Amino acid sequence: MDKISKLSLPATILIASIILGGFYFASQVIKQRSIERQQQIKIRQDKREQLEKEIKKGEARIDLLECLGDARKDYDAGWADACKDDARRITEGIQDCIRIGAGKSYCRGLWGKPDDSPDCPLSISKTNLLDKRLQQDRDECFKKYPQK
Numbered sequence: 001m002d003k004i005s006k007l008s009l010p011a012t013i014l015i016a017s018i019i020l021g022g023f024y025f026a027s028q029v030i031k032q033r034s035i036e037r038q039q040q041i042k043i044r045q046d047k048r049e050q051l052e053k054e055i056k057k058g059e060a061r062i063d064l065l066e067c068l069g070d071a072r073k074d075y076d077a078g079w080a081d082a083c084k085d086d087a088r089r090i091t092e093g094i095q096d097c098i099r100i101g102a103g104k105s106y107c108r109g110l111w112g113k114p115d116d117s118p119d120c121p122l123s124i125s126k127t128n129l130l131d132k133r134l135q136q137d138r139d140e141c142f143k144k145y146p147q148k
Contacts, residue, residue, distance in 0.1 A: 064145035071137035078130050080118035086126075087116035 091114045097107035115121070122130075 060145050061147065064141055064147060067141035067145060068138060071134060071141060074137060075130060075134040076118070078133065079122065082122055082126050082130065083118060083120035084116045086120065086122065087114035090114040 090111050093111045094104075094107045094114075097110060098104055102110075
């Protein structure tokens with residue numbers, strides 16, 4: 001019995017050490033998995049944030065392009081309106097010229113041919129005015145939707 005009691009203390013210590021070592025190892029494995037999970041969550045969160053930034057950047061780009069497109073439409077509409085106004089003014093001038101007794105061909109030669117097409121040639125002053133408005137509208141678009 002002495003032999004058994006002499007061996008039981010070391011055996012108990014050995015068994016207790018194995019059990020404690022097992023628990024310690026298991027806790028370290030759990031801790032490592034937790035750290036890895038947190039890192040994966042952080043990576044996913046960073047990717048999501050990056051994607052959201054890219055989406056917002058893309059939306060801002062689309063908004064800018066839409067704004068610039070609207071500015072160009074306004075420019076084209078202004079040009080077409082100016083063409084119609086010039087054609088109406090020329091037509092009225094020809095009619096007034098004929099009313100005061102001048103010949104048709106003389107009046108047409110004096111006033112020119114009315115051109116109410118949306119891409120008619122305009123005077124430099126009208127062209128400059130329309131170009132200036134277009135540039136102002138474009139500048140406003142870039143202020144409203146700045147690109148980074």
